[in-house]
Amino acid sequence: MDANKKLVANEAVKEIKDGMTVGLGSGSTVKFMLEALGERVKEGLEIVGVPTSHQTAKLAKELGIPLADFSNVDGIDIAIDGADEVDPHLNLLKGGGGYLVREKIVDILAKRLIIIVDETKIVDYLGTYSLPIEVVPFGWETTRSRIAEFGCAPQLRQKDGEVFISDNGNYLLDCDFKIIHDPAKLHDDLKALVGVVETGLFINMADVVMIGHAGMVDVLTK
Numbered sequence: 716m717d718a719n720k721k722l723v724a725n726e727a728v729k730e731i732k733d734g735m736t737v738g739l740g741s742g743s744t745v746k747f748m749l750e751a752l753g754e755r756v757k758e759g760l761e762i763v764g765v766p767t768s769h770q771t772a773k774l775a776k777e778l779g780i781p782l783a784d785f786s787n788v789d790g791i792d793i794a795i796d797g798a799d800e801v802d803p804h805l806n807l808l809k810g811g812g813g814y815l816v817r818e819k820i821v822d823i824l825a826k827r828l829i830i831i832v833d834e835t836k837i838v839d840y841l842g843t844y845s846l847p848i849e850v851v852p853f854g855w856e857t858t859r860s861r862i863a864e865f866g867c868a869p870q871l872r873q874k875d876g877e878v879f880i881s882d883n884g885n886y887l888l889d890c891d892f893k894i895i896h897d898p899a900k901l902h903d904d905l906k907a908l909v910g911v912v913e914t915g916l917f918i919n920m921a922d923v924v925m926i927g928h929a930g931m932v933d934v935l936t937k
């Protein structure tokens with residue numbers, strides 16, 4: 716599986732050209748992408764990265780990838796990110812690692828969003844993977860009750876026996892919808908709830924999905 720992630724990550728990095736401002740996603744597939752990008756930077760590629768998580772920022776720095784101060788970024792040429800699920804319309808379910816808000820802020824700015832996955836992430840319908848929803852800690856129990864009315868049993872995410880805290884100081888509720896028939900509507904309905912910061916549904920954002928499988932890369936475009 717790692718071989719397919721690495722393959723697709725290497726392929727995506729070929730899309731990065733000199734002078735670009737590059738959104739750097741999060742997760743294990745993106746880690747391979749950062750390693751490949753770090754090599755190209757060592758060879759002389761001049762880019763500036765915009766990380767979507769503390770984890771990505773830390774690794775990018777270690778690899779010598781220059782990072783922008785986001786407050787001075789007025790556009791992103793390309794973003795490369797992973798996903799937990801991809802549907803046939805290239806809608807995405809993301810946030811398995813807990814980084815959905817910053818990812819969405821960066822990915823939505825990108826002129827071109829490339830998603831890199833292995834074939835296990837390709838689904839007919841989103842929702843088999845629990846949907847992460849970031850909520851503000853204050854009153855999270857009432858937010859959870861209102862989310863549950865949409866047909867899931869939200870679980871407060873834990874890590875190492877503690878409540879997981881997002882990069883933004885919030886909680887995550889993981890919601891087992893199983894099949895999401897209309898992800899755009901579900902996203903809009905959830906976002907309308909007070910206390911919800913963002914959902915892991917990335918609707919109509921991906922321009923390209925690169926899929927690594929059996930030593931090859933398939934490319935889906937909008």
Ligand SMILES: O=C[C@H](O)[C@H](O)[C@H](O)COP(=O)(O)O
Pocket residue numbers: 740741742743744745796797798799809810811812813814815818
């Ligand atoms: O919060 C995590 C991000 O949305 C990741 O991009 C997503 O979970 C995919 O990660 P991985 O490549 O590790 O499966």
